Amino acid sequence: MTAKVSCLVENSVIVFPDQLKARIQDAGLATDNVLKIGDDEEDSLLWCPDSSGEFSVKSAFNEIRNQGNEARWCKLLWKPHIHPKTAAKAWKLIKNRVASEKRSQSIGVSLASACRLCMTGEDSVEHVCWHCPMAQRMWSWARRKFRHNREFWSLGQAICRPKEWSPLIQNLWSTTVFSGMVAIWQLRNSVVMGNERIRIEKCQSFIKNQIDIAARMSKANSYRNALEEDILLNWNLRTNHTSRVIKECRWLPPAANVIKANTDGASTDSNSGLGVVFRDCDCNIILTVCKNIGDMNSFQAEYQAIISALEVAVSRGWDKVWIESDSQAAITSFAHNRVPWQMKFRWLKVVKFFTMLQMSTTWREANFSADKASKVALSLTPHILYSYEERPTWLTVCENPDTSYYRFK
């Protein structure tokens, strides 16, 4: 392709050929936000790896070394509640730095590989730790203690734990996963080296030991409900139900002539939505908007909700606006003018319009009408902005300035 950008401009508008349009969209950009605001504005370069679009040595370094989010287990392994010796052994297993017959085969040693625990599978980390019937017996014993019934056949599957668990139970679970790998491998070693009898109880007591250490060392030390109390009792751990801190928050109406927009984003595995509820100083809902924004993560959805709220405000001629979101990260980056570069042009286009623009964060507990709107958006036709001039029938409750909302910490 030898064409220049100027070839695409027709009457100050860039007209994209379909092929190019598809590429721009593939890069995560929209064809309506790569434009400058005016012809007099300087062209600028964007450094895509950093969300701000600005180049930094740090982000370049991270880009080169391809840090990425390679392995979720890294974040879970090197923790104070996991004994460093166990963590180091688990790390060796995960990285396949152990003497297995499979590994010997891979470096050219000719031998028949057989798992000593079941005599049917091969002697590899993957088999011994995950697929071997002995390992599966150990894992199902551990799962029962956690009242956790999803089977797993790899580390990736094993470390996916129920989101509703409190941090304490999550810490105990990750300890179980890593120490279980180490335990079963140690059992395999003792059988290979000393022809010892296979006793799964050895694994169980090793895991129990590690769980005791984790419970003592874990920074999180309180549980949430009866089910979690039950899990702790299963492990014979002293239960420590610290009383939770209850915090109060309120939804406040805007001042006269100011429009308040509560925004929220929602996302599922394949879909995401944004919702904005606009209200005036008398707390009337004057407009609700919802949009299904396709496959985005929850952060992106929060940003999209804010920028869409601003665009709608501009289109309605509301120049005094208060944006409230429950995403601290999104509000902070807008407030510090460090908007993700994908949205920078949309932001610059609208921000000049406002004579007053206030931004604040609140808790989900006091932002539930926008939350509802963002969830409704998930089932709408993608990429169409739905506006409700009157209060939508599904918005049965909204924040009341005379009510206190509570968060339990």
Ligand SMILES: [Zn+2]
């Ligand atoms: Zn086996």
